[in-house]
Amino acid sequence: MTPISLACRIDRGAFSLDVDLALPGRGVTALFGHSGSGKTTLLRVLAGLERVPGARVALGDEVWQDDARKVFVPTHERGIGYVFQEASLFPHLSVRANLEFGRKRLKPAERRFDLLAVAELLGIDRLLDASTATLSGGERQRAAIARTLLASPRLLLMDEPLAALDMRRKLEILPYLERLQDELALPVVYVSHAADEVARLADYLVVLEEGRVLASGPLAATLARLDLAANFQDDAGVMIETHLQAHDADGLSHLAFSGGVLLVGRRGVAIDTRVRCRIHARDVSLALERPRGSSITNILPARVDAVGPGGTPGQVLVRLLVGDTALLARITERSRRELAIAPGSAVWAQVKAVALLA
């Protein structure tokens, strides 16, 4: 798949945006930032919903906007799919007619997906003949995602599709979003301000702040960057790709990664399955000697790579290397002083919690 290029400058006084990005044309790219960082505007420019003078937008060698050459491809000719924050189902149509809206505008040969198969994938196959008004918030958003997929987009744009939902609905939709990736191989650009959501879904991460790109790179490496960690505040932490190595009889599973093994509560996951783990900086503490008599299961030998500001007064973030895998730890400035932690120190990292993302 060809990469996406997106260059855009806006200066509206209070709001300014100055971005020149090349995004991979595969997997899930997350545009992460707080509100006002310009992430939604970028997505709208990419979709052609907003026409910013001077912006340049292209998918591979297909130019969507280039004002110097007077090129502007309208949204409906870009072949994109867009999932809005609120489901925005058409109230005058049934669920089925909503799903068919984009699909029936395609030539039969262009229809990549079967209506029933997509409805099943998103768990709304039994709601097809319902009126949209009877759907729950989670069902509405799933129907909106199905409707978008059925229009066979070449690129899927998602603007905080979970933000309007409560935690339970989020957890209900997330697995479907993961399945989309596993089963459809559709490039996605995903806007979010939730670090954990990004860690779970994305492969590539762009961090935006006040209209500027702070970082743009592969997810794991970018999340582990000390200079960005403050942007994630309490959610600062790394994502580690592991594979399930073994199940123990006492209810623990072994997750192997390039720096060693993590033990986690047993999951119904088959041996050799790839599992994404998230370790928050707040859940990692440091010791100079291997702690004895600790109830913590995951204690890993590590080397300090760098120390940086923690975003909150009195705290620092420490970047560790376990083998060649990076971890972040949030400790107090006092502990850092008393343990004399500096780049190069050998330490033991005690990991209090490992979140399994998939």
Added chain:
Amino acid sequence: MLDASDFAAIWLTLKLATLVTLLLLLFGTPLAWWLARTRSRAKRVVGALVALPLVLPPTVIGFYLLLAMGPNGPLGHLTGALGLGTLAFTFTGLVIASVFYSLPFVVQPLQNAFEAIGERPLEVAATLRAGPWDTFWSVVVPLARPGFVTGAILGFAHTIGEFGVVLMIGGNIPDKTRVVSTQIYDHVEAMEYAQAHWLAGGMLVFSFVVLLTLYTLYPQSMRGTQR
């Protein structure tokens, strides 16, 4: 009871109202769309012009339209150049005058309905590969249906109820420009109260039923045409 001239007046009234309503839907829809979507400063000026018939006495509108349609008026020049003569005191002239007179009753409900739809459904349609024209028919028209029904009913009913403009432009010529409202006036002038009663009562019942139907179908239209 009613005589032939009464039936002729009723028939002419219905013909006039139907034609005017259709014309208003045809021209009022793009106008209302523009008013609902534009960010131009001209919006306020055009909006005020459209609303003028709500506040002006019909005789004022009739007077200026009469001047415009006269041999020395701009419309008169145009129709003269096209070899159509003048429009004053003709059915066509009456139709044109009625379109102006009933304009706000169609444009304002449509404009409100279009504004209520908002940007989002149009954006959703565009991301689902519907072009602007397609979106208009498949999303805007169904979502704005209450506006279309309200506009059509109010435009129709208001045209039937007009009197001042008809008198100024139409001149009350039997079979050409004599509608029910002017016919009633004639009956009263001639002391034919029984016939006046039949027509007036008919108008009363008709108008009441129309409004009752409208408010039953779309209670939100009770707030009137003014925003």
